[in-house]
Amino acid sequence: MHFDRKNVASGIVTAAVCFCLALNFYLNLTPNSFAPNLLRQLQDRDGLFRELANIDRLYYEIPPDQNVFLSFEDFPLENEAFVELVCYRSHYAAYPHKVFTSAPGTVINRGRDILHAPFAPNEDWLDQQRVSRIVTFAQKADGQIAVSETDRHLR
């Protein structure tokens, strides 16, 4: 092997590619990266995904063709992310049942759209939409969040 400029350039690139590959390997294994996180998620599925499972549980055993009304009380804008999580997960988990959070026609692109457009429908509207369960998330003064779940009879 002779060391001319071309061989050196080729060697540098090969070494750089191998270094990058080794770096990826390290970055995927280092604490709090992909592989350890995956392992932790597998070992403690119930614990790590409890927040999602708790939301999903609110929509178990809803009778066919009946729906849910979801409301948020006293949430500040700083807690927008939580409102988004609950709202988006609820729509996903409850489907094919509908989860009403805002007046029909309201454009909801993020949590603040829900918080800025509070919706308090009357009993007739709830009956028309076949709402048989009301789920309320309320944030207390000390920051604790309470959730209540009430079934209602359709008239």
Add this chain to the structure above:
Amino acid sequence: MSMVWLSVYLAAILLMGHVIVSMILRGERRSRVECAGLVLAIGAGGLGQVLLWASLVGFTPGRSILAVIVLVFGAKQWQLVWKHQWPWSRAARSEGHSRLDGLCTIAAIAVITGCVVMVSVQAIALPVYSWDAFAIWAFKAKVLLRESLSSRPPYFYDTTLSYSHLDYPLLIPFLMAGAFGAMGEGNEHLGNIVFPVLFLALGFQMFGALRWKIDRPRSLLLTALMMSIPTVMNWAGAGIADVALILYYTGSVFYFLKWMEEQRRADLILTILFSVFTASTKNEGFALALILGGFMFLFAASARNKAKLADFLFFTVGFMVLQSPWIWWSRAIPRTHENYGGRLRLSVVIENWDRMSVIVGEFLKQAWTWPRWGGVWVLLFLVAILGYRGFGRRFVVVVWLLLISQLGLYALIFVVTPWDVRELLGSALDRVLMQTLPSVVLLVGFHWKEINALS
């Protein structure tokens, strides 16, 4: 029983992919790895498209449709076997590799296998936990499983669900709905089975594309490098569409380059299919397909060659014909979310132009974030400098221009976005930059080839 039907779902992807690829290549032989990538990518894309068309005429994804697909494509496959029509050939044994090359090959294969296994575990063993996965993709899949598009599901017109991007194209949701339909239940874990398939296809596809110009050990090293990038690993099995977009964009760029250099009709047809699948995966995929079409037109027009202009026309017509059912059906969906197409006006660009410095700064900062990208961006600049002779090759220049156009497109999107630009950059920039990886990795390979050609 549901496992049997899940096998039918996977068989539908494989049979559809194999038959379509065999028919496109018609006697032309490609390497086994390239064919494997084509079969998986086109099989998945084809299945998603067929489920979309079936839904448009009133059939939801389910066992009966999958059974029909397996029967029809199985019969066609039998006919092709009877005629000894196979698209693949045994690759010529490459000679003269050193022991170091052998070691690199083994290491790269081990890394790729490890990545595919971990992504499969992430996709199948965990619930759908990523916000975008359940708020957008899996939610749409649930809707499509129950309601056909012909019935105009209320979901698509409900602005209280606007956050879920009502107007996003439906290839990935249909593939997930197909898996749900196969199992006859909303099993969200196994509904994600398509993501490891797409990730594996991405590996085959990228390797096949790199093998066009560089040898096997180097192609494998770069494929392993791309698949193991932390950002790719994080998102590949998370139930979102970005890795599928990378897969289809890799295919459209690679076959476009091959058509440009070798003028084969099969490569043109593959460019059309991959561009359609790119556009059917995410809205930005449509813009990427338009950019590719623009480059094809420039190439054909500058060559002043009637055959090449006819090929461009064929691309345009083919793309529009395959894309038109979705364009036609989705025209009434309210554009109440980002609606970048509608916001892309000169007045908005001028008004928000001061965002550009923030955007460029964040792009650069992100590219240098090692825990997310490893050293791939640094590697690109190093290889481009050392392999500067690559700039003398037309296909290398075209990939650079595609990369610059793609980055320009994304910068423009951030300029006109109705969101707080810093907030959006913080949450979406890693996925946006991930979509440029096909061009980045191809460029590393092409410039590397120039260095090797010297030595």
